[in-house]
Amino acid sequence: MGLLNTFDMLEELLAQNQFELLPPNEEKKEIRLVYLMNDAVESFLVFKEAKMTGFYEEGYEGSVDATLKRDKDRYILAVLCGDSMVTIFFQRLEFEYMLYDYGEIGHFWVRGYEYLRQLEYKIAILQDKWKYLGDTYCTEREQWLVKLAGFPPLSYGCYPSAPRKYIVPKEHLWVPDEEGIKVLEEIAAEAEDMSLVHSLKTYRKYASECVSNPVLARVMAKWIAVKLHRKSHAKTIDILMRKFRHAGAVYPKRKYDEASMEKYKLIMDAARKRKMELKREGRETVILREEPFITARDSIEFHVYLMIWREGRLNRMVDIETFALPGDDSVAHQVEQR
Numbered sequence: 409m410g411l412l413n414t415f416d417m418l419e420e421l422l423a424q425n426q427f428e429l430l431p432p433n434e435e436k437k438e439i440r441l442v443y444l445m446n447d448a449v450e451s452f453l454v455f456k457e458a459k460m461t462g463f464y465e466e467g468y469e470g471s472v473d474a475t476l477k478r479d480k481d482r483y484i485l486a487v488l489c490g491d492s493m494v495t496i497f498f499q500r501l502e503f504e505y506m507l508y509d510y511g512e513i514g515h516f517w518v519r520g521y522e523y524l525r526q527l528e529y530k531i532a533i534l535q536d537k538w539k540y541l542g543d544t545y546c547t548e549r550e551q552w553l554v555k556l557a558g559f560p561p562l563s564y565g566c567y568p569s570a571p572r573k574y575i576v577p578k579e580h581l582w583v584p585d586e587e588g589i590k591v592l593e594e595i596a597a598e599a600e601d602m603s604l605v606h607s608l609k610t611y612r613k614y615a616s617e618c619v620s621n622p623v624l625a626r627v628m629a630k631w632i633a634v635k636l637h638r639k640s641h642a643k644t645i646d647i648l649m650r651k652f653r654h655a656g657a658v659y660p661k662r663k664y665d666e667a668s669m670e671k672y673k674l675i676m677d678a679a680r681k682r683k684m685e686l687k688r689e690g691r692e693t694v695i696l697r698e699e700p701f702i703t704a705r706d707s708i709e710f711h712v713y714l715m716i717w718r719e720g721r722l723n724r725m726v727d728i729e730t731f732a733l734p735g736d737d738s739v740a741h742q743v744e745q746r
Contacts, residue, residue, distance in 0.1 A: 452503075
Protein backbone atom coordinates (compact mmCIF):
# COMPACT_ATOMS: atom_id res chain seq x y z
CA MET A 409 0.00 0.00 0.00
CA GLY A 410 1.42 3.39 -0.97
CA LEU A 411 0.35 6.89 -0.01
CA LEU A 412 -3.13 7.06 1.46
CA ASN A 413 -6.04 8.72 -0.32
CA THR A 414 -8.22 10.35 2.32
CA PHE A 415 -11.46 9.92 0.36
CA ASP A 416 -10.73 6.21 -0.12
CA MET A 417 -10.11 6.01 3.62
CA LEU A 418 -13.44 7.72 4.31
CA GLU A 419 -15.24 5.33 1.98
CA GLU A 420 -13.59 2.37 3.72
CA LEU A 421 -14.72 3.54 7.16
CA LEU A 422 -18.29 4.16 6.09
CA ALA A 423 -18.46 0.78 4.36
CA GLN A 424 -17.55 -0.78 7.72
CA ASN A 425 -20.29 1.24 9.48
CA GLN A 426 -17.63 3.18 11.36
CA PHE A 427 -18.48 6.83 12.09
CA GLU A 428 -17.12 8.22 15.35
CA LEU A 429 -16.74 12.00 15.52
CA LEU A 430 -14.83 14.02 18.09
CA PRO A 431 -16.30 17.34 19.27
CA PRO A 432 -15.78 20.00 16.55
CA ASN A 433 -12.97 22.52 16.97
CA GLU A 434 -14.90 25.70 16.30
CA GLU A 435 -11.82 27.94 16.40
CA LYS A 436 -9.92 25.96 13.75
CA LYS A 437 -13.09 24.98 11.88
CA GLU A 438 -12.07 21.32 12.06
CA ILE A 439 -14.00 18.14 12.70
CA ARG A 440 -12.14 14.89 13.38
CA LEU A 441 -13.42 11.47 12.41
CA VAL A 442 -11.69 8.55 14.15
CA TYR A 443 -9.85 6.38 11.63
CA LEU A 444 -7.69 3.90 13.57
CA MET A 445 -7.22 4.01 17.33
CA ASN A 446 -5.15 1.46 19.18
CA ASP A 447 -2.05 1.33 21.36
CA ALA A 448 0.19 1.78 18.31
CA VAL A 449 -1.74 4.47 16.41
CA GLU A 450 -4.09 7.38 17.00
CA SER A 451 -5.33 8.59 13.62
CA PHE A 452 -8.13 10.71 12.21
CA LEU A 453 -9.64 12.01 9.04
CA VAL A 454 -9.91 15.77 9.51
CA PHE A 455 -12.61 17.79 7.78
CA LYS A 456 -11.08 21.24 7.18
CA GLU A 457 -13.00 24.52 6.95
CA ALA A 458 -15.88 22.46 8.24
CA LYS A 459 -19.23 22.99 9.87
CA MET A 460 -21.82 20.47 10.98
CA THR A 461 -25.59 20.49 11.08
CA GLY A 462 -28.08 17.96 12.37
CA PHE A 463 -27.73 15.67 15.36
CA TYR A 464 -24.77 13.35 15.99
CA GLU A 465 -25.54 10.49 18.38
CA GLU A 466 -22.35 9.82 20.33
CA GLY A 467 -21.67 6.15 20.90
CA TYR A 468 -24.01 5.01 18.11
CA GLU A 469 -23.39 1.44 16.97
CA GLY A 470 -25.23 0.19 13.94
CA SER A 471 -25.57 0.61 10.22
CA VAL A 472 -24.44 3.83 8.55
CA ASP A 473 -25.88 5.21 5.33
CA ALA A 474 -23.79 8.02 3.81
CA THR A 475 -23.67 10.14 0.67
CA LEU A 476 -20.86 12.45 -0.42
CA LYS A 477 -21.15 15.07 -3.13
CA ARG A 478 -19.24 18.09 -4.41
CA ASP A 479 -20.93 21.47 -4.51
CA LYS A 480 -18.74 24.16 -6.15
CA ASP A 481 -15.80 24.74 -3.76
CA ARG A 482 -16.96 22.45 -0.95
CA TYR A 483 -17.97 18.89 -0.17
CA ILE A 484 -21.14 17.78 1.56
CA LEU A 485 -21.21 14.56 3.56
CA ALA A 486 -24.62 13.44 4.79
CA VAL A 487 -24.65 10.51 7.21
CA LEU A 488 -27.71 8.69 8.50
CA CYS A 489 -27.05 6.82 11.76
CA GLY A 490 -30.24 5.03 12.70
CA ASP A 491 -32.83 7.79 13.15
CA SER A 492 -30.25 10.60 13.32
CA MET A 493 -28.91 12.61 10.41
CA VAL A 494 -25.72 14.67 10.50
CA THR A 495 -24.35 16.73 7.62
CA ILE A 496 -20.77 17.97 7.36
CA PHE A 497 -19.81 20.76 4.96
CA PHE A 498 -16.07 20.96 4.33
CA GLN A 499 -13.45 22.08 1.82
CA ARG A 500 -10.60 19.60 2.40
CA LEU A 501 -10.15 16.18 3.93
CA GLU A 502 -6.77 15.54 5.54
CA PHE A 503 -5.17 12.67 7.43
CA GLU A 504 -3.73 13.23 10.89
CA TYR A 505 -1.87 10.56 12.82
CA MET A 506 0.57 9.85 15.61
CA LEU A 507 2.48 6.58 16.00
CA TYR A 508 3.30 5.47 19.55
CA ASP A 509 5.54 3.01 21.35
CA TYR A 510 3.46 -0.14 21.88
CA GLY A 511 6.34 -2.46 22.78
CA GLU A 512 5.86 -2.09 26.55
CA ILE A 513 2.05 -1.99 26.52
CA GLY A 514 0.18 -4.73 28.34
CA HIS A 515 -3.46 -5.62 28.99
CA PHE A 516 -4.24 -8.43 31.40
CA TRP A 517 -7.83 -9.24 30.56
CA VAL A 518 -7.53 -13.04 30.35
CA ARG A 519 -5.69 -15.31 32.79
CA GLY A 520 -3.22 -18.01 31.92
CA TYR A 521 0.03 -17.78 29.93
CA GLU A 522 -0.39 -14.00 29.85
CA TYR A 523 2.97 -13.47 28.17
CA LEU A 524 1.69 -15.29 25.08
CA ARG A 525 -1.57 -13.32 25.19
CA GLN A 526 0.48 -10.10 25.12
CA LEU A 527 2.13 -11.34 21.93
CA GLU A 528 -1.27 -12.12 20.40
CA TYR A 529 -2.39 -8.59 21.23
CA LYS A 530 0.68 -6.92 19.75
CA ILE A 531 0.42 -8.98 16.57
CA ALA A 532 -3.25 -7.94 16.25
CA ILE A 533 -2.66 -4.19 16.70
CA LEU A 534 0.35 -4.30 14.39
CA GLN A 535 -1.77 -6.04 11.76
CA ASP A 536 -4.40 -3.31 12.04
CA LYS A 537 -1.73 -0.65 11.72
CA TRP A 538 -0.32 -2.28 8.59
CA LYS A 539 -3.74 -3.06 7.12
CA TYR A 540 -5.14 0.46 7.55
CA LEU A 541 -1.98 2.54 7.05
CA GLY A 542 0.28 0.35 4.92
CA ASP A 543 4.03 -0.13 4.55
CA THR A 544 4.77 3.60 4.58
CA TYR A 545 3.84 3.78 8.26
CA CYS A 546 5.58 0.54 9.30
CA THR A 547 9.29 -0.15 9.68
CA GLU A 548 10.93 -3.09 7.93
CA ARG A 549 11.00 -4.91 11.27
CA GLU A 550 7.24 -4.38 11.65
CA GLN A 551 6.56 -5.53 8.09
CA TRP A 552 8.39 -8.74 9.00
CA LEU A 553 6.71 -9.26 12.38
CA VAL A 554 3.21 -8.59 11.02
CA LYS A 555 3.49 -11.82 9.03
CA LEU A 556 2.83 -13.57 12.34
CA ALA A 557 -0.82 -12.59 11.85
CA GLY A 558 -0.83 -15.70 9.65
CA PHE A 559 0.51 -17.92 12.43
CA PRO A 560 -2.51 -19.58 14.15
CA PRO A 561 -0.64 -20.86 17.26
CA LEU A 562 -0.27 -17.20 18.36
CA SER A 563 -3.81 -16.18 17.35
CA TYR A 564 -6.87 -15.59 19.51
CA GLY A 565 -7.83 -19.21 18.76
CA CYS A 566 -5.06 -20.35 21.13
CA TYR A 567 -4.16 -17.34 23.29
CA PRO A 568 -6.89 -14.67 23.14
CA SER A 569 -5.81 -11.45 24.84
CA ALA A 570 -9.41 -10.30 25.33
CA PRO A 571 -12.62 -12.10 26.35
CA ARG A 572 -14.11 -13.84 23.33
CA LYS A 573 -17.26 -11.69 23.33
CA TYR A 574 -15.07 -8.75 22.26
CA ILE A 575 -13.28 -10.61 19.47
CA VAL A 576 -14.29 -10.16 15.84
CA PRO A 577 -14.16 -13.65 14.27
CA LYS A 578 -11.56 -14.12 11.57
CA GLU A 579 -12.26 -16.19 8.49
CA HIS A 580 -9.93 -19.17 8.07
CA LEU A 581 -8.53 -18.65 11.56
CA TRP A 582 -6.72 -21.99 11.66
CA VAL A 583 -5.19 -21.90 8.19
CA PRO A 584 -1.48 -21.01 8.50
CA ASP A 585 0.47 -18.74 6.19
CA GLU A 586 3.85 -20.22 5.29
CA GLU A 587 5.48 -16.79 5.68
CA GLY A 588 4.13 -16.53 9.22
CA ILE A 589 5.56 -19.94 10.10
CA LYS A 590 8.88 -18.93 8.57
CA VAL A 591 9.13 -15.85 10.82
CA LEU A 592 8.90 -17.95 13.98
CA GLU A 593 11.18 -20.53 12.40
CA GLU A 594 13.85 -17.83 11.98
CA ILE A 595 13.42 -16.69 15.57
CA ALA A 596 13.68 -20.28 16.86
CA ALA A 597 16.87 -20.70 14.82
CA GLU A 598 18.26 -17.50 16.38
CA ALA A 599 17.48 -19.01 19.80
CA GLU A 600 19.21 -22.26 18.72
CA ASP A 601 15.93 -23.99 19.56
CA MET A 602 16.37 -26.76 17.01
CA SER A 603 13.57 -28.87 18.44
CA LEU A 604 11.06 -26.11 17.72
CA VAL A 605 12.65 -25.42 14.32
CA HIS A 606 12.05 -29.07 13.40
CA SER A 607 8.40 -28.91 14.60
CA LEU A 608 7.79 -25.71 12.64
CA LYS A 609 9.23 -27.26 9.48
CA THR A 610 6.73 -30.09 9.90
CA TYR A 611 3.96 -27.52 10.44
CA ARG A 612 5.00 -25.69 7.27
CA LYS A 613 5.06 -28.99 5.37
CA TYR A 614 1.35 -29.51 6.11
CA ALA A 615 0.32 -25.86 5.67
CA SER A 616 -1.21 -26.38 2.22
CA GLU A 617 -3.23 -29.38 3.41
CA CYS A 618 -4.69 -27.26 6.24
CA VAL A 619 -6.56 -25.15 3.67
CA SER A 620 -8.90 -28.02 2.80
CA ASN A 621 -8.74 -29.89 6.10
CA PRO A 622 -10.00 -27.71 9.00
CA VAL A 623 -9.59 -30.50 11.56
CA LEU A 624 -5.92 -30.96 10.62
CA ALA A 625 -5.42 -27.17 10.65
CA ARG A 626 -6.76 -26.84 14.20
CA VAL A 627 -4.88 -29.87 15.53
CA MET A 628 -1.57 -28.69 14.05
CA ALA A 629 -2.00 -25.16 15.43
CA LYS A 630 -2.83 -26.44 18.91
CA TRP A 631 0.17 -28.80 18.78
CA ILE A 632 2.55 -25.90 18.15
CA ALA A 633 0.69 -23.63 20.60
CA VAL A 634 1.32 -26.05 23.47
CA LYS A 635 5.04 -26.06 22.67
CA LEU A 636 5.20 -22.27 22.96
CA HIS A 637 4.54 -22.31 26.72
CA ARG A 638 7.01 -25.09 27.45
CA LYS A 639 10.12 -24.17 29.44
CA SER A 640 12.25 -25.81 26.75
CA HIS A 641 11.24 -23.11 24.23
CA ALA A 642 11.45 -20.10 26.57
CA LYS A 643 14.41 -18.54 24.76
CA THR A 644 12.47 -18.37 21.49
CA ILE A 645 9.57 -16.56 23.17
CA ASP A 646 11.94 -14.20 24.99
CA ILE A 647 13.57 -13.21 21.69
CA LEU A 648 10.14 -12.67 20.07
CA MET A 649 9.02 -10.48 22.97
CA ARG A 650 12.24 -8.50 22.72
CA LYS A 651 11.76 -7.96 18.99
CA PHE A 652 8.31 -6.47 19.63
CA ARG A 653 9.74 -4.20 22.33
CA HIS A 654 12.41 -3.00 19.90
CA ALA A 655 9.84 -2.56 17.11
CA GLY A 656 7.74 -0.28 19.30
CA ALA A 657 10.68 1.59 20.82
CA VAL A 658 11.38 3.55 17.61
CA TYR A 659 8.21 5.55 18.30
CA PRO A 660 7.61 8.08 21.11
CA LYS A 661 5.73 7.27 24.29
CA ARG A 662 2.49 9.09 24.97
CA LYS A 663 2.81 12.32 26.94
CA TYR A 664 -0.04 13.72 29.01
CA ASP A 665 -0.60 16.91 30.94
CA GLU A 666 1.89 17.73 33.69
CA ALA A 667 -0.38 16.66 36.57
CA SER A 668 -1.08 13.29 34.97
CA MET A 669 2.60 12.70 34.19
CA GLU A 670 3.52 13.33 37.83
CA LYS A 671 0.97 10.74 38.97
CA TYR A 672 2.10 8.24 36.35
CA LYS A 673 5.70 8.71 37.50
CA LEU A 674 4.71 7.69 41.03
CA ILE A 675 3.27 4.45 39.68
CA MET A 676 6.30 3.72 37.48
CA ASP A 677 8.71 4.43 40.33
CA ALA A 678 6.85 2.03 42.62
CA ALA A 679 6.93 -0.69 39.95
CA ARG A 680 10.66 -0.17 39.28
CA LYS A 681 11.40 -0.35 43.01
CA ARG A 682 9.50 -3.63 43.27
CA LYS A 683 11.32 -4.93 40.18
CA MET A 684 14.67 -4.30 41.89
CA GLU A 685 13.48 -6.11 45.03
CA LEU A 686 12.51 -9.14 42.97
CA LYS A 687 15.78 -9.01 41.05
CA ARG A 688 17.68 -9.28 44.34
CA GLU A 689 15.60 -12.39 45.03
CA GLY A 690 16.64 -13.84 41.67
CA ARG A 691 13.23 -13.34 40.05
CA GLU A 692 13.01 -12.20 36.41
CA THR A 693 10.36 -9.59 35.62
CA VAL A 694 9.02 -7.51 32.75
CA ILE A 695 7.36 -4.10 33.27
CA LEU A 696 4.33 -3.36 31.10
CA ARG A 697 2.00 -0.39 31.20
CA GLU A 698 -1.64 0.24 30.32
CA GLU A 699 -2.48 3.79 29.27
CA PRO A 700 -5.36 5.85 27.85
CA PHE A 701 -5.40 7.48 24.43
CA ILE A 702 -4.21 11.06 24.07
CA THR A 703 -6.62 12.65 21.59
CA ALA A 704 -9.79 10.74 22.40
CA ARG A 705 -9.68 9.58 26.01
CA ASP A 706 -11.12 6.11 26.51
CA SER A 707 -12.06 4.21 29.67
CA ILE A 708 -8.55 2.82 30.21
CA GLU A 709 -6.77 4.07 33.33
CA PHE A 710 -3.01 4.21 33.68
CA HIS A 711 -1.70 1.03 35.31
CA VAL A 712 1.71 -0.58 35.50
CA TYR A 713 2.14 -4.34 35.66
CA LEU A 714 5.01 -6.53 36.71
CA MET A 715 4.97 -9.80 34.83
CA ILE A 716 7.01 -12.15 37.03
CA TRP A 717 8.31 -15.38 35.54
CA ARG A 718 7.51 -18.59 37.37
CA GLU A 719 8.78 -21.98 36.30
CA GLY A 720 6.55 -25.03 36.52
CA ARG A 721 7.68 -28.60 35.95
CA LEU A 722 7.09 -28.41 32.20
CA ASN A 723 5.50 -25.03 31.56
CA ARG A 724 6.55 -21.45 31.96
CA MET A 725 4.05 -19.22 33.71
CA VAL A 726 3.85 -15.74 35.19
CA ASP A 727 2.47 -14.00 38.24
CA ILE A 728 1.09 -10.48 37.83
CA GLU A 729 1.51 -7.55 40.21
CA THR A 730 -0.48 -4.38 39.49
CA PHE A 731 0.37 -0.78 40.40
CA ALA A 732 -2.18 2.06 40.19
CA LEU A 733 -3.32 5.26 41.90
CA PRO A 734 -6.65 4.69 43.66
CA GLY A 735 -7.46 8.42 43.75
CA ASP A 736 -4.86 9.94 46.04
CA ASP A 737 -1.08 10.04 45.77
CA SER A 738 -0.55 6.62 47.37
CA VAL A 739 0.21 3.79 44.97
CA ALA A 740 -2.01 0.74 45.25
CA HIS A 741 -0.03 -2.47 44.84
CA GLN A 742 -2.00 -5.62 44.09
CA VAL A 743 -0.36 -9.06 44.07
CA GLU A 744 -2.10 -11.79 42.09
CA GLN A 745 -1.14 -15.45 42.22
CA ARG A 746 -1.99 -16.87 38.82
